[in-house]
Amino acid sequence: MPLTPESxxxxxxxxxxxxxxxxxxxxxxxxxxxxxxxHKGCVDPDALFDETVDIVVGKIExxxxxxxxxxxxxxxxxxxxxxxxxxxxxxxPIDIDxxxxxxxxxxxxxxLKCLELCVGMLSAADRDIVSRYxxxxxxxxxxxxxxxxxxxxxxxALRIRVHRIRKSLRGxxxxxxxxxxx
Amino acid sequence: xxxxxxxxxxxxxxxxxxxDEQSELEAEISEHILSNDDLAELVESVEDEIxxxxxxxxxxxxxxxxxEGYFLQPPERKEKLRFSRVLRGYFETKQSDSIDPVVGxxxxxxxxxxxxxxMLVIIVGLAYISRIxxxxxxxEAQLRQERAHSEELMQSALxxxxxxxxxxxxxxxxxxxxxxxxPIPHIQIAPSTKRIIVEIVLNNPxxxxxxxxxxxxxxxxxxxxxxxLLPIVSEGGARFVFDVPKEHLKLxxxxxxxxxxxxxxxxPEKCDFQVNVGD
Numbered sequence: 001m002p003l004t005p006e007s008x009x010x011x012x013x014x015x016x017x018x019x020x021x022x023x024x025x026x027x028x029x030x031x032x033x034x035x036x037x038x039h040k041g042c043v044d045p046d047a048l049f050d051e052t053v054d055i056v057v058g059k060i061e062x063x064x065x066x067x068x069x070x071x072x073x074x075x076x077x078x079x080x081x082x083x084x085x086x087x088x089x090x091x092x093p094i095d096i097d098x099x100x101x102x103x104x105x106x107x108x109x110x111x112l113k114c115l116e117l118c119v120g121m122l123s124a125a126d127r128d129i130v131s132r133y134x135x136x137x138x139x140x141x142x143x144x145x146x147x148x149x150x151x152x153x154x155x156x157a158l159r160i161r162v163h164r165i166r167k168s169l170r171g172x173x174x175x176x177x178x179x180x181x182x
Numbered sequence: 183x184x185x186x187x188x189x190x191x192x193x194x195x196x197x198x199x200x201x202d203e204q205s206e207l208e209a210e211i212s213e214h215i216l217s218n219d220d221l222a223e224l225v226e227s228v229e230d231e232i233x234x235x236x237x238x239x240x241x242x243x244x245x246x247x248x249x250e251g252y253f254l255q256p257p258e259r260k261e262k263l264r265f266s267r268v269l270r271g272y273f274e275t276k277q278s279d280s281i282d283p284v285v286g287x288x289x290x291x292x293x294x295x296x297x298x299x300x301m302l303v304i305i306v307g308l309a310y311i312s313r314i315x316x317x318x319x320x321x322e323a324q325l326r327q328e329r330a331h332s333e334e335l336m337q338s339a340l341x342x343x344x345x346x347x348x349x350x351x352x353x354x355x356x357x358x359x360x361x362x363x364x365p366i367p368h369i370q371i372a373p374s375t376k377r378i379i380v381e382i383v384l385n386n387p388x389x390x391x392x393x394x395x396x397x398x399x400x401x402x403x404x405x406x407x408x409x410x411l412l413p414i415v416s417e418g419g420a421r422f423v424f425d426v427p428k429e430h431l432k433l434x435x436x437x438x439x440x441x442x443x444x445x446x447x448x449x450p451e452k453c454d455f456q457v458n459v460g461d
């Protein structure tokens with residue numbers, strides 16, 4: 001159920017009486033709770049967040065002096081998730097063959113152009129890491145990643161570094177594609 | 183990394199939905215993620231890794247079932263999966279090429295650095311041995327020349343009529359050119375000459391072992407003969423000593439051009455000489 005403007009306004013006011021601060025708080029709460037629902041494998045995390053806010057708005061009178069709005073919202077979100085779990089307890093049959101994925105979408109030429117551009121904008125060190133990370137197949141790939149991990153200070157350091165590079169590339173590509181379509 | 187963060191295998195179980203029935207551990211991790219950005223980032227990086235393994239096809243059946251039935255349900259993760267495929271395709275295509283003409287190329291060779299180092303050692307070693315052999319060959323050539331000269335002297339002493347020398351030897355100094363205004367050596371080549379041995383004095387020799395390109399050109403600039411030579415270095419200086427095939431030299435003006443192969447940018451040095459044919 002989508003959040004109504006009235007509910008949203010009340011929710012912002014509850015987060016902070018100062019408008020800009022309320023907006024910042026809202027973005028933080030949203031980011032963290034949507035991430036929670038993503039981690040829980042929910043099909044529509046945004047809808048579950050809206051449902052959470054709806055419930056919180058309905059209880060605002062009860063928690064007017066709440067010192068930790070995020071904690072309160074999280075508690076409500078957990079209940080929303082449990083309800084979701086009960087309603088979506090399904091077993092998805094799987095194919096025992098290796099994953100057969102559909103071919104990459106057509107019309108992705110622009111995305112590839114943007115990716116080329118964004119890879120070029122990485123620092124030389126990051127470009128080297130992400131390139132070597134995706135290099136080779138099978139045993140060679142495993143060996144390369146072990147080499148990278150030892151160079152960067154361990155598997156966790158490599159995992160985080162590659163994650164940051166991917167995240168920055170994803171953001172860059174999304175912005176680039178948006179700009180090019182305008 | 184903070185030690186209080188859960189192990190990645192626990193995070194993995196969490197992300198595959200296997201802790202959902204263990205409410206205490208699941209709640210502890212969920213709350214920890216909510217309040218700790220470092221952990222949230224680590225969790226996202228483990229997500230990336232699960233996607234990578236899914237695309238590699240290296241997940242076991244149980245994990246794949248969890249990925250397809252739980253992990254990949256949110257659109258955000260489907261988008262992550264899609265982007266990962268694009269990224270992998272991009273780098274697979276790029277692997278044969280170099281992403282960065284300098285960094286990418288050398289980085290791609292990184293696993294082969296030990297082998298490259300070994301090859302360099304072998305090449306340097308072979309070059310050193312080759313240099314010694316060339317020096318030996320040159321010394322042998324000089325020795326043969328001396329013997330030939332001695333034989334000629336012996337023959338001339340025995341024969342009542344002096345004969346024409348079979349070997350013509352001449353010395354040139356780099357820098358002696360018509361353009362410099364210095365006198366040009368005139369070389370007399372007799373019909374009986376069988377060998378022509380040239381000695382070129384090198385004014386500024388490079389580091390020992392550095393080869394030079396030596397070219398013989400006609401007055402019209404036509405290349406007649408060329409060789410890559412190592413100079414003989416002694417206390418008295420450096421010089422090249424070598425044979426030039428007799429048939430290459432006729433009446434006329436010629437130029438030797440000497441250039442260091444290790445320093446292609448350096449100006450080559452030249453010396454001119456005039457060949458006269460007859461008794």
